[in-house]
Amino acid sequence: MFIDDGLLQALPELSEHIKQYAEVHNDRMELVIDPIAIPGGESVKQNLHFVERMQRALYDNHIDRHSYAIAIGGGALLDAAGLVAATTHRGVRHIRIPTTVLAQDDSGVGVKNGVNLYDQKNFVGTFAPPFAVINDIDFVVPLNPRDKIAGMAEAVKVSLIRDGTFFTWLERNADLLATFDTETMATMIRRCAELHMHQIAHGGDPFESGSARPLDYGHWSAHRLETLTNHHLRHGEAVAIGIALDARYSVLAGLLEPGEEERICFLLEHLGFKLWHPALDHYNAKGRLEVLQGLIDFREHLGGELTITLLDDIGVGIEVHEMDAQHIIASIEWLRERTAN
Ligand SMILES: NC(=O)c1ccc[n+]([C@@H]2O[C@H](COP(=O)([O-])OP(=O)(O)OC[C@H]3O[C@@H](n4cnc5c(N)ncnc54)[C@H](O)[C@@H]3O)[C@@H](O)[C@H]2O)c1
Ligand SMILES: [Zn+2]
Numbered sequence: 001m002f003i004d005d006g007l008l009q010a011l012p013e014l015s016e017h018i019k020q021y022a023e024v025h026n027d028r029m030e031l032v033i034d035p036i037a038i039p040g041g042e043s044v045k046q047n048l049h050f051v052e053r054m055q056r057a058l059y060d061n062h063i064d065r066h067s068y069a070i071a072i073g074g075g076a077l078l079d080a081a082g083l084v085a086a087t088t089h090r091g092v093r094h095i096r097i098p099t100t101v102l103a104q105d106d107s108g109v110g111v112k113n114g115v116n117l118y119d120q121k122n123f124v125g126t127f128a129p130p131f132a133v134i135n136d137i138d139f140v141v142p143l144n145p146r147d148k149i150a151g152m153a154e155a156v157k158v159s160l161i162r163d164g165t166f167f168t169w170l171e172r173n174a175d176l177l178a179t180f181d182t183e184t185m186a187t188m189i190r191r192c193a194e195l196h197m198h199q200i201a202h203g204g205d206p207f208e209s210g211s212a213r214p215l216d217y218g219h220w221s222a223h224r225l226e227t228l229t230n231h232h233l234r235h236g237e238a239v240a241i242g243i244a245l246d247a248r249y250s251v252l253a254g255l256l257e258p259g260e261e262e263r264i265c266f267l268l269e270h271l272g273f274k275l276w277h278p279a280l281d282h283y284n285a286k287g288r289l290e291v292l293q294g295l296i297d298f299r300e301h302l303g304g305e306l307t308i309t310l311l312d313d314i315g316v317g318i319e320v321h322e323m324d325a326q327h328i329i330a331s332i333e334w335l336r337e338r339t340a341n
Contacts, residue, residue, distance in 0.1 A: 001031065002054055002081045004040035004073020007099050010142035014072075032061045040073050042231040044080045045115040048124070054084040058092065065089050068131065072097040074147070075107035075235065079125070082113025086128035093131040099139035101151025101185065102236050105192035106158075109133050111200055111207070120297060121223045127207040135193065137186040148180050149272040150236025153218075155192040156268060157243055161217045162195050164315025167267075174270040211304035212319055218242030220308060221280075224294025228279040240273035241280070241335070248331040249323070250311040260314055265338065276339035280332050291332070295323060 001018060008014060015035045022031035036057055044050045058069060069092050071081030078096050085094035098108030114125020140148065159167035169191075170177070176184040199215055200206050213219075222242035225233055233241075247264045250256035265275055282290040299306040305321055312318040 001035040001070045001072065002038050002057075002077065003035045004077040004099065005037040006040035007073050007139070008037055011139075032063070032067075033057070035072075038073075038077055038081070040077050042076050042116075042226075045076050046231075047117065048115065051080055051084055051115055054081060055088055058084065058088045063088065063092055065092055068093045068095055070095040070097065072099060073103075074098070074100040075103040078103055078108055079113045079122070080115050082128060082130065083115060083125055085130075086113060086126045091128060094128070096130045096133045097139075098133065098135060100143055100147050101140055101189060102147070102154060103151075104135045104137075104140065105151055105189040106154040106196055108135070109193045109197050116227075119227055120301070121226060122301070135189065137182060137189070140185060140189070141182060145180070145272075147234065147236075148185070150234040150240075152177060152188065152271050153236040153239040153243065153268070153273065154196075155188050156264070156271070157217050157239060158192055158195040158199075158215065160243065160247075160264065160311055160314060161214060161309055161317030162199070162315065163191075164313070166191055166195070167314050170271075171263075171267055174267060178271055208302065210307075211302050212307040212309070213302055214309050214317055214319070216298075217309040217311075217317055218244075218246050220294045220298040221245055221291050222294075224291050224297065225277060225279050228282060228290055229277065233277060233279075237273065238277075240268050241275055241277060244268060244275045244335060245280075245328075245331050246308075246310055248334050249327055252327040252330060253310065253320070253324070255318060256311045256313065260311075264314070274339070276335055280335065289325075289329065289332075292325060292328065 018035050022029055038044060038050055063069060069085040071078050078098060082094060085092050096108045098104045111127050111129045114122035117123040159170055173184050218239050219242055222238035225238040225241060226235060244265050247261040251258050251261045268275060280291055284290055307319050307321060308323055309317045310320055
């Protein structure tokens with residue numbers, strides 16, 4: 001069992017509880033070694049160091065393809081541990097117990113894992129459905145406000161591309177969500193996870209063999225912003241900016257009704273997101289806007305034709321195959337101005 005050390009700081013008695021649980025159920029399970037603490041947060045994904053450390057633990061403890069490697073923690077630890085489980089003996093059984101809002105409502109219920117390499121997000125990884133996922137809202141309660149807010153970006157995202165009714169629900173419940181009302185958070189997480197799982201199971205392309213990635217609305221710039229800020233911006237925080245950027249772009253491209261982008265930004269801000277970061281404004285030595293590299297990376301990561309999801313309406317995503325650099329720059333300017341005012 002691999003435990004996120006950030007989670008352990010919040011719940012120091014967790015290791016002991018796990019050991020007691022295993023003892024009580026020793027007729028059905030054997031914990032081969034005490035839970036192993038692994039650093040949480042993006043640092044676990046920044047190279048292969050911790051992947052190898054976890055692989056070594058599976059080797060040392062003779063974990064075979066009928067054993068289970070269980071990971072409990074945030075999306076970053078789950079991504080790294082998922083890669084470990086998927087590649088050790090070409091795949092040992094893997095159970096995920098996500099403990100952040102983002103991991104419970106999005107990453108933990110998906111089929112992807114991976115770590116970053118060469119300054120590229122998720123450069124090394126696999127598609128591998130876990131054996132099981134256990135979501136428990138009690139884990140979210142001790143999470144810090146910043147991470148509680150960050151995970152809500154994925155709910156706004158999936159509502160925008162798939163479910164306008166859910167978007168209206170988020171608007172109506174923004175006060176309760178902004179104050180982290182547990183029951184409302186649980187409802188949001190459940191609906192968001194359902195929408196993600198539905199897309200993966202019924203969207204026709206669970207392992208993303210095509211060039212489209214509908215669940216990644218707002219993500220082409222977000223991934224770049226995460227790298228540009230050295231992960232000072234959390235994934236969800238970068239996604240919120242990416243959502244706002246592509247909402248304004250959708251208006252400029254003549255897809256989304258003018259005014260709707262303002263409604264989207266208002267909801268994100270109400271939930272606690274900041275929609276501007278100076279990294280949006282970085283130019284490289286060649287005078288090129290750094291964030292635009294995100295489009296190139298995004299296409300390369302997916303392969304094939306560039307495919308970006310934009311908004312045709314709230315609740316209705318639409319795929320396009322090119323983006324106009326001038327419209328992107330204008331959208332960034334718009335974000336800067338509306339945040340300054
Ligand atoms: N695989 C996918 O499909 C997918 C999808 C979206 C995002 N992701 C990835 O997920 C990662 C972000 O995950 P995240 O938002 O969960 O953040 P995170 O994993 O970075 O965790 C944030 C912080 O919270 C701590 N923590 C975890 N659970 C806690 C708890 N219950 N109480 C207190 N502290 C706790 C961690 O130690 C860490 O310091 C990114 O690397 C992103 O790329 C993956
Ligand atoms: Zn995401």
